[in-house]
Amino acid sequence: MCGIIGYIGDKQTQEILTTGLGKLEYRGYDSVGIAINDGEAINVTKAEGRLENLASKLSDKPLNGTVGIGHTRWATHGRPSDENSHPHTDETTDFAVVHNGIIENYQDIKQELIENGVTFQSQTDSEVVAHLLSRLYDGDMISTIQKVIDKLEGAYALGIVSKYEPNKLFAVRQASPLIVGVGEGENFISSDIPAVLEHTRDVIILEDSEIAVLSKEGVSLLDMETANPIERDVFKVDWDMEQAEKNGYDHFMLKEIFEQPTALQNTMTGRIDQDSQMVEFPELDWSEAKVNEWNKIYIVACGTAYHAGLIGKHVLEELTRIPVAVEVASEFRYRRPIIDEQTLVITVSQSGETADTLAALRQSQKMGAEVVGITNVVGSSIAREADNVILTMAGPEIAVASTKAYTTQVLSLYLMGVYAAQKKGQITEEYRKELLESLLKTPGQIEESLEHIKGIRWYAESIKDAQSVFFLGRGLDHAVALEGSLKLKEISYIHSEAYAAGELKHGTLALIEEGTPVIALATQNEVYDKMIANIEEVRARGAKVMGVTTEGNMDIYHYVDETCYIPATNNLFAPLLSVVPLQLISYYTSLALGNDVDKPRNLAKSVTVE
Incomplete structure (x- = not known):
């Protein structure tokens, strides 16, 4: 839930990091900090509270250098404070680390390090990573990172800089989102795409158990266990910068409320055939036999996405006559749901990285179910791991309170319901046309409603x-x-x-x-x-x-x-x-x-x- 940013290139890093952190504050804003390697030493500045608190400190004492990492925090272990802010370093400041996720066995690691004479400065789980790097450093950063990772249990996206390799930036992903932005003579890491859009539209989506090594000349991906090289296509982001900016609105939330007609229209585009007045889902391509095999459907989600699922239940049962259960993902994963090859599981998540929903997806697949993911983020874990994925076309949603992501999730479930009913032969042509004609009017009706506020x-x-x-x-x-x-x-x-x-x-x-x-x-x-x-x-x-x-x-x-x-x-x-x-x-x-x-x-x- 925290936000990570990193840069390596020829430019001064401080402004790039702080600007990127501003794009990531929606991920957490309890505290914030940056670490920059100036070629001789790693210098760290961090502050409790919002980004402006860090900016105030940096205005008095700026940090110089062209390699650095930054972090904006949503507190899990340890209250918001300067000490608990990231980046964390080892005792000699040879290594600096930013972390998103939770190290589940950090207490055991911390106790072992304390017994070996290490003094901790924070109450966080993340600090153990910096001290492990120092203790296990063997002259080679990759093998050292492998040794550290071998000791960690839990979820982590890591950004690492080291005094020993000042011209490199290292990143690690395990069950927490992380992307690499590929530029010309410069490269980036980030928890989310908007933080690097100002600099590049070329992105590599890191997958679990991968290490990325960045220099200003290029990026290499390595398997976490073997250190063997990995080939990965670069993903071209087609968002406009304006989509990630307020564009004259006072708040992102208000902007995103007003963007709902466009988001809904984009989500329908290509999925409703105007001539035949039927729903088309090339990304599903279900057969009549497949739909008729399902004897139950689960919709699994959290928070706002769970509420979208409640509407989906009503629609899917109404149109397909298949029983549907809506489950809170954090509960679903810790019991023994009745799932088999005749079960369809629909996982709904705006980010595609919701930890409990992702775990439910994996659990369902192991039990034989077909899983459809509904998400707003191309390249997210749910988008990659689900058997089929429906991408909502909401565009970047920055406000913490979800609006357009919610309505596009609801719309996707409507379309899925009509599509499944078509395949099942459960809906008359007259009723289907009535539904789609009504649905196509919805974006214009919302626009009309927004004129009277x-x-x-x-x-x-x-x-x-x-x-x-x-x-x-x-x-x-x-x-x-x-x-x-x-x-x-x-x-x-x-x-x-x-x-x-x-x-x-x-x-x-x-x-x-x-x-x-x-x-x-x-x-x-x-x-x-x-x-x-x-x-x-x-x-x-x-x-x-x-x-x-x-x-x-x-x-x-x-x-x-x-x-x-x-x-x-x-x-x-x-x-x-x-x-x-x-x-x-x-x-x-x-x-x-x-x-x-x-x-x-x-x-x-x-x-x-x-």
């Missing part, structure tokens, strides 16, 4: 001082309520919960008191009347209710205090529209409270540790 902003500002906010819904609306509640608590820090509205009478009503804000979704026609009854139940206890419904349900204003209308659509696709006002409510509430919208406390974007 003043009322949403006013409502958000009115609830900023609430102690608790509750979200209610039935069916698909309940899944959206869960996502809306998560967004609000993520970035506003207001306690928020979502409930299936029919469960109110089983305990939840005890939490409703005079003035409690309740956001009630009522977009599903078959349970609309039931939802109105639930709204009346909370209003009778003093709740102030905002109703979210589709145009045409004009009578709702009799039962709520505020109303938000979304364009009329097929009930199945209402979640793509109803989630947008909830995203905006979260954004404007956080803004009204003066919070850092893009970087909420204690959170990071890519959860690459368990």
Whole structure:
């Protein structure tokens, strides 16, 4: 979850590292630091807190040199502090290391090193790597790194510089993401592509058990165990730099909310044949026989992706009549799920590197299931390891609170549901055309909704001082309520919960008191009347209710205090529209409270540790 950057070339490194760290702060922002080898010594500057704290230190005492590494931290072991910031060094500062991941056996290693006279400066697991490099150095960096790696258990992406080889930068990947940026007369390492886009679009995706050796002249990849060379194609990034910048918006989150129509359109492009009005998935290419073999489907994900999976369950069961279970990846991997060759497992992850989801993927494959990965990142672990992959075309998502990645995941599950139903012969031509015509209108309908946000902003500002906010819904609306509640608590820090509205009478009503804000979704026609009854139940206890419904349900204003209308659509696709006002409510509430919208406390974007 931390962010790593590294550079080697002819340019002064400090600005390259700090600029790159600014692009990686979404991965963690508890502390930050850089280490630069000036050819004679490794100099380190680091600071607790945000990048501006480091910049202040460097303005007084800049670091010179053309080889260096940097790190922005999401704390796991040891509280945020200068001492616990990366890079970490050995006692003589012959080696400096940055690390993303968790060294699971660090306590044993640390105790052994202490018994051998090593003094530690931090409480982190990562510092053991620097001391191991020093203790095990044999005159050759590759064999030394191999010896160190042989002692480590867990997940790690490492960037290493050494006094002994000042013209090289070393990188190691094991179960944590790391890429190499290939330039002209300069090369880079990074946890994510946006940090190097300013300098190069040529990227090598490191895989597990690989070592990269960078000089300004080139890059070589080695097998971690044998040190044999590895050949790897260079991946050409086709993002525009503008996609990774705010482009005039105050925050990435707001920009990404407004990018949803384009992201959805891009995700549909090439997957809906306008002539035949059928869904096409060349990346799946399922046969009728294959789809008919499956007797159950699991959707496995975490957080926002899990909420997308709840909508996917409804859609896949509705269209294919195959039973679907949605599982939290961190729970799924530690039990004995019933999986065999007749099981389809769908793993959903924005980054494609979510540790628990990736472990679930591997576990499912070992048990014989076919695995489809839904991810936003080309070359990510899930994209490479899944049997088939559906790439959402959201473009880079920088804000920690996911918006466009979520809606493109939902859309991908819709398309998969229609595609599987086609193959299974479970959907009529008339109904399929009705669904696709409705789906194709969705990007334009979201654009229309985004033109009317003043009322949403006013409502958000009115609830900023609430102690608790509750979200209610039935069916698909309940899944959206869960996502809306998560967004609000993520970035506003207001306690928020979502409930299936029919469960109110089983305990939840005890939490409703005079003035409690309740956001009630009522977009599903078959349970609309039931939802109105639930709204009346909370209003009778003093709740102030905002109703979210589709145009045409004009009578709702009799039962709520505020109303938000979304364009009329097929009930199945209402979640793509109803989630947008909830995203905006979260954004404007956080803004009204003066919070850092893009970087909420204690959170990071890519959860690459368990």
